[in-house]
Amino acid sequence: MFFAISITDRREDLEYDGGVMTCDSCGAYGRYQIFMVCTVLYLFFIPVWRWNKRYYVETSCCHTVYELDPSVGEAIAGGEQIEIRETDLNRIRKGQQYKKCIYCGYETAEDFDYCPKCGNRF
Ligand SMILES: [Zn+2]
Numbered sequence: 001m002f003f004a005i006s007i008t009d010r011r012e013d014l015e016y017d018g019g020v021m022t023c024d025s026c027g028a029y030g031r032y033q034i035f036m037v038c039t040v041l042y043l044f045f046i047p048v049w050r051w052n053k054r055y056y057v058e059t060s061c062c063h064t065v066y067e068l069d070p071s072v073g074e075a076i077a078g079g080e081q082i083e084i085r086e087t088d089l090n091r092i093r094k095g096q097q098y099k100k101c102i103y104c105g106y107e108t109a110e111d112f113d114y115c116p117k118c119g120n121r122f
């Protein structure tokens, strides 16, 4: 008997238009792009269960990544266009100088496109 079950982490971009902000990492004008990472269980290539949802914000200017307060992330995922305050953000990756894998937590200052530990895209 063959069961096609697989579990992977996947990234989903959320709709969010918070307007233009001034980036506190690079000082340029940018926009926030919100995305969610969750663990998905696939059964015969159909996503049947999602859990471990985490929300992140990436700036369009310098690609700094922040961890977003989950309650704010949930609201945006639910379609609310609420304002993101600095207190909702916890910076985990600054620009191009420093990378932390959002999937497994691996940290590197090297310019890898893919995480050397788990193989996911940075
Ligand atoms: Zn920036």
Ligand SMILES: [Zn+2]
Pocket: 101, 102, 103, 104, 105, 106, 115, 116, 117, 118, 119, 120
């Ligand atoms: Zn990784």
